[in-house]
Amino acid sequence: MDFLSLFVIVPFLTVVGIVFCKDFKQVRLTAAIGMTIQLGLAVALIFMYLAERKAGNMAEMLFMADYVWFPSLNIRYAIGVDGISVAMIGLTAVVVITGILASWEVQHLSREFFISLILLATGVFGFFITIDLFSMFLFYELAVIPMYLLIGLWGTGPKEYSAMKLTLMLMGGSALLLVGIFGLYFNSNPDGGQLTFHILEISKVHIDPMAQRFFFPFTFVGFGVLGAMFPLHTWSPDGHSSAPTAVSMLHAGVLMKLGGYGCFRVAIFLMPDAAHELGWIFLILTTISVVYGAFGAIQQKDLKYINAYSSVSHCGLVLFAILMMNKTSMNGAILQMISHGLMTALFFALIGMIYGRTHTRLINEMGGLMKIIPFLGVVYVIAGLASLGLPGLSGFVAEMTIFIGSFQHTDTFHRVCTIVATSSIVITAVYILRVVGILLMGPIKNKEFENLGDAKWFERLSLGTLVVVIASIGLAPLWLSNMINDSLVPIIEKLTMNL
Amino acid sequence: MRLEDFLLMRHELLLTLIAIIILIAEIFTDDFKKQGIRPLSIILMAIVTIVGFLPAPTGTLFGGMYQATDMRLMMKNILNIGALIVFIQSASWLKSDDNQNKVSEFFLLLISTLIGMNFMISSGDFLMFYLGLELATIPIAALAAYDRYSNKSSEAGIKLILISALSSGILLYGISMIYGTVGSVYFDKVSVAYGATPLQIMSFIFFFTGMAFKISIVPFHLWTADVYEGAPVNVTSYLSVVSKGAAVFIFSIMLVTVFQNIAAMWKDVMWITAAITMTLGNLFAMRQNNLKRFLAFSSISQAGFIMLGIIGGSELGMAAVVYYILVYIFSNLGAFGVIAAISNASGGKENMSDYDGLYKTNPALSLTLTLALFSLAGIPPVAGFFGKFFLFTAVAEKGYWWLLTIAVLNTIISLYYYLLPVKAMFINKAETSIAYFKSDGWTKVGLIICVAGMVIVGFASVIFEYIRTLSFGL
Numbered sequence: 001m002d003f004l005s006l007f008v009i010v011p012f013l014t015v016v017g018i019v020f021c022k023d024f025k026q027v028r029l030t031a032a033i034g035m036t037i038q039l040g041l042a043v044a045l046i047f048m049y050l051a052e053r054k055a056g057n058m059a060e061m062l063f064m065a066d067y068v069w070f071p072s073l074n075i076r077y078a079i080g081v082d083g084i085s086v087a088m089i090g091l092t093a094v095v096v097i098t099g100i101l102a103s104w105e106v107q108h109l110s111r112e113f114f115i116s117l118i119l120l121a122t123g124v125f126g127f128f129i130t131i132d133l134f135s136m137f138l139f140y141e142l143a144v145i146p147m148y149l150l151i152g153l154w155g156t157g158p159k160e161y162s163a164m165k166l167t168l169m170l171m172g173g174s175a176l177l178l179v180g181i182f183g184l185y186f187n188s189n190p191d192g193g194q195l196t197f198h199i200l201e202i203s204k205v206h207i208d209p210m211a212q213r214f215f216f217p218f219t220f221v222g223f224g225v226l227g228a229m230f231p232l233h234t235w236s237p238d239g240h241s242s243a244p245t246a247v248s249m250l251h252a253g254v255l256m257k258l259g260g261y262g263c264f265r266v267a268i269f270l271m272p273d274a275a276h277e278l279g280w281i282f283l284i285l286t287t288i289s290v291v292y293g294a295f296g297a298i299q300q301k302d303l304k305y306i307n308a309y310s311s312v313s314h315c316g317l318v319l320f321a322i323l324m325m326n327k328t329s330m331n332g333a334i335l336q337m338i339s340h341g342l343m344t345a346l347f348f349a350l351i352g353m354i355y356g357r358t359h360t361r362l363i364n365e366m367g368g369l370m371k372i373i374p375f376l377g378v379v380y381v382i383a384g385l386a387s388l389g390l391p392g393l394s395g396f397v398a399e400m401t402i403f404i405g406s407f408q409h410t411d412t413f414h415r416v417c418t419i420v421a422t423s424s425i426v427i428t429a430v431y432i433l434r435v436v437g438i439l440l441m442g443p444i445k446n447k448e449f450e451n452l453g454d455a456k457w458f459e460r461l462s463l464g465t466l467v468v469v470i471a472s473i474g475l476a477p478l479w480l481s482n483m484i485n486d487s488l489v490p491i492i493e494k495l496t497m498n499l
Numbered sequence: 500m501r502l503e504d505f506l507l508m509r510h511e512l513l514l515t516l517i518a519i520i521i522l523i524a525e526i527f528t529d530d531f532k533k534q535g536i537r538p539l540s541i542i543l544m545a546i547v548t549i550v551g552f553l554p555a556p557t558g559t560l561f562g563g564m565y566q567a568t569d570m571r572l573m574m575k576n577i578l579n580i581g582a583l584i585v586f587i588q589s590a591s592w593l594k595s596d597d598n599q600n601k602v603s604e605f606f607l608l609l610i611s612t613l614i615g616m617n618f619m620i621s622s623g624d625f626l627m628f629y630l631g632l633e634l635a636t637i638p639i640a641a642l643a644a645y646d647r648y649s650n651k652s653s654e655a656g657i658k659l660i661l662i663s664a665l666s667s668g669i670l671l672y673g674i675s676m677i678y679g680t681v682g683s684v685y686f687d688k689v690s691v692a693y694g695a696t697p698l699q700i701m702s703f704i705f706f707f708t709g710m711a712f713k714i715s716i717v718p719f720h721l722w723t724a725d726v727y728e729g730a731p732v733n734v735t736s737y738l739s740v741v742s743k744g745a746a747v748f749i750f751s752i753m754l755v756t757v758f759q760n761i762a763a764m765w766k767d768v769m770w771i772t773a774a775i776t777m778t779l780g781n782l783f784a785m786r787q788n789n790l791k792r793f794l795a796f797s798s799i800s801q802a803g804f805i806m807l808g809i810i811g812g813s814e815l816g817m818a819a820v821v822y823y824i825l826v827y828i829f830s831n832l833g834a835f836g837v838i839a840a841i842s843n844a845s846g847g848k849e850n851m852s853d854y855d856g857l858y859k860t861n862p863a864l865s866l867t868l869t870l871a872l873f874s875l876a877g878i879p880p881v882a883g884f885f886g887k888f889f890l891f892t893a894v895a896e897k898g899y900w901w902l903l904t905i906a907v908l909n910t911i912i913s914l915y916y917y918l919l920p921v922k923a924m925f926i927n928k929a930e931t932s933i934a935y936f937k938s939d940g941w942t943k944v945g946l947i948i949c950v951a952g953m954v955i956v957g958f959a960s961v962i963f964e965y966i967r968t969l970s971f972g973l
Binding site for chain 2: 069070071072073075134138141142145148149152153159160163164167168171172175176178179182183185186214
């Protein structure tokens with residue numbers, strides 16, 4: 001049994017365990033235990049990975065395993081991780097366990113809720129460990145489909161509409177992606193030998209540039225939908241605002257990263273020529289995402305919508321940095337994925353907790369919450385500061401790296417894009433500080449809110465974990481960025497090879 | 500004929516045998532004991548299904564009129580599985596007051612259509628093919644009209660018999676032109692001599708049209724929804740799965756063998772009709788409230804997807820088609836099984852709005868239906884995902900990228916309407932949802948087989964690989 005498969009097996013066993021639970025207390029306990037084990041595994045994986053690298057194992061992927069599944073089509077269940085996937089697995093494990101804690105008191109159909117949530121997590125973990133396009137696609141779809149029930153059943157507001165919109169748009173993305181995957185598969189061996197879905201094997205092949213030009217847009221847009229690329233981001237605000245807390249956390253925190261990761265690992269890594277040639281189109285779109293998302297957030301009055309638009313902006317920055325295609329900016333992109341994953345999970349957790357108390361998410365109806373629920377208030381400020389990139393928190397490290405990397409391009413086009421994207425930092429500050437001011441400061445607007453209780457133990461634990469991780473990445477980013485850097489080497493080589 | 504030759508025809512002979520046994524049982528039981536025929540038929544059918552899988556020789560009979568290859572035997576086995584599930588699912592329905600004195604008729608008619616389909620699949624010339632086709636269609640019309648006191652059921656029967664007669668006429672006209680130009684009805688002779696003269700193209704068009712009626716390809720699909728809606732649920736499920744599967748099997752065999760000389764032409768025709776079939780089937784399915792009509796349009800669009808595998812024309816495409824039909828049998832029969840169970844228990848509730856809040860009252864049935872719909876939509880981890888993936892691989896292999904794009908976009912449209920019943924069951928709230936009821940043993944067994952099939956057929960790659968090895972020698 002290989003180590004990496006445990007990341008799929010543990011959630012699966014947790015689901016099986018939940019099926020046999022009697023009441024909702026047992027259910028949530030099982031879920032929490034399962035996902036704590038998962039977090040432990042993720043931490044162990046990080047240490048094992050670092051130890052291997054230290055011992056001088058410079059293979060492109062570590063802990064690889066390869067099982068033939070459908071021999072006639074050479075479909076395999078192949079797994080392996082590099083520094084980037086290790087980092088993403090760590091992020092996922094943190095967000096999932098905090099999500100479970102944040103939904104500690106979901107009593108309505110709790111069994112079904114936790115099963116769907118953990119199924120979603122299974123898909124995400126599977127996606128990050130696999131290096132075979134077929135299994136990657138399978139896990140991608142597995143991660144998307146539970147969202148429909150999660151939003152439709154436990155959501156708020158126009159949940160049925162949002163759930164359907166989200167599912168169809170994401171599945172639409174996966175449909176386009178499928179065309180791209182077939183394109184890669186049938187061009188993976190120009191000499192007429194065995195075709196393959198294996199990412200590393202395809203990366204050794206120089207795919208016909210004509211084919212690249214045709215399939216790159218399919219692949220990039222397919223993943224880009226999940227990464228909320230303008231103009232295909234519209235599922236994100238609706239979906240996030242209707243979803244229950246843990247689902248928003250998981251979705252914005254982790255699932256949207258599947259898009260960025262996929263664009264990077266599949267679209268750009270495997271089709272570098274087309275990426276160089278057609279990248280500019282998507283660069284323009286992502287620049288629009290960055291700025292448009294930020295402006296969108298200013299306009300909103302609903303806390304979740306604000307955060308959802310802010311996610312569009314931040315995830316746009318991920319794709320933006322990936323398309324800059326140099327080592328620094330790509331490193332920044334991965335850091336931004338992790339940083340955004342953590343802080344947006346923190347935001348959504350907080351919003352869920354505030355909504356659970358005040359039963360409103362409109363910022364105009366609230367005010368002076370800092371006086372009533374100081375713990376939540378302080379954490380909200382921390383999350384806000386991380387989001388606008390305060391040094392010492394993870395957001396700063398990521399954005400700084402991205403903009404330094406993208407400014408390394410000397411031509412006008414990239415410079416203009418960078419400058420426009422940089423302006424989002426200012427706009428972010430505007431909407432974050434505005435919300436903090438209205439929501440937390442000033443007099444208490446609503447007398448009914450005066451008796452609200454502050455965070456309970458599980459809420460504190462959930463928020464505390466996220467804050468600690470955000471701060472530790474902000475204060476000691478180097479080990480993480482070194483880990484990512486090592487893994488970027490082969491990718492950058494591939495990108496510059498045929499220039 | 501030597502003794503071994505009987506082994507070649509064992510599917511047909513065994514089915515004939517059990518038809519005779521059931522007939523004798525019918526004669527020697529009095530009216531009160533008719534119910535015993537149900538388990539008898541199911542057990543006999545199960546035995547035949549299992550015997551079908553035993554290894555046996557292959558070869559040809561009657562100077563090439565009858566052909567038994569591994570692939571064709573596999574197709575027959577798949578149809579047997581489908582028929583067996585339909586038998587099991589019908590058991591509780593046949594117990595009702597209206598039906599209990601015509602139990603054996605149901606089984607006899609079904610078995611005789613199955614014999615027809617088996618002959619059709621094994622046919623090596625147009626005569627045998629036509630004979631099998633007629634035997635496979637006419638009894639179904641009687642079955643569609645099985646519900647004696649329902650106007651819609653009679654309407655379905657009449658419609659089906661008229662459409663069958665019309666399409667058989669067109670088909671026969673095509674065959675006569677083929678005979679006229681080639682001078683033979685044997686497949687191997689026709690395949691060599693067939694060309695692209697105007698009359699031959701005309702004959703192909705007639706042949707194609709006739710088959711298109713049977714498979715309900717747009718624009719020859721208009722009968723489907725009415726017949727599916729009117730016929731009893733169990734007959735509809737048989738019609739949509741086994742009957743359609745058989746037609747697809749023989750159609751794909753004939754396209755790649757008999758009409759191989761004009762492959763370039765029929766591929767263009769199929770390209771267009773497949774795209775239209777998928778799209779129109781999907782668009783109509785979105786608007787349906789009656790679940791039988793809903794599944795009727797869904798089955799039309801599924802036929803479009805199946806055509807993708809045929810267009811490839813490769814052995815991969817062939818394997819994908821056969822595999823997909825197997826998956827489709829489990830998925831569609833799973834969906835129909837739930838609908839039949841609910842319809843029987845609730846006095847004929849078949850509308851989507853009746854299913855509001857079903858998950859609260861009948862969680863097991865709701866989950867089964869959800870799984871079946873996911874499988875039809877092609878969502879992992881159920882088998883439908885693998886089936887669709889292989890069909891798409893077959894199209895992509897031949898470089899039909901735009902058709903592939905149309906197809907994948909169609910899966911999204913189909914996902915929309917497959918989610919509608921899921922939404923009704925899980926999310927919608929209802930004041931009076933269908934009350935909890937206990938399904939009887941047969942229904943449970945039928946549904947468990949379907950669920951197990953949907954899960955196992957996908958993940959167990961041996962099944963696809965086995966079909967793949969067979970597809971080299973049609």
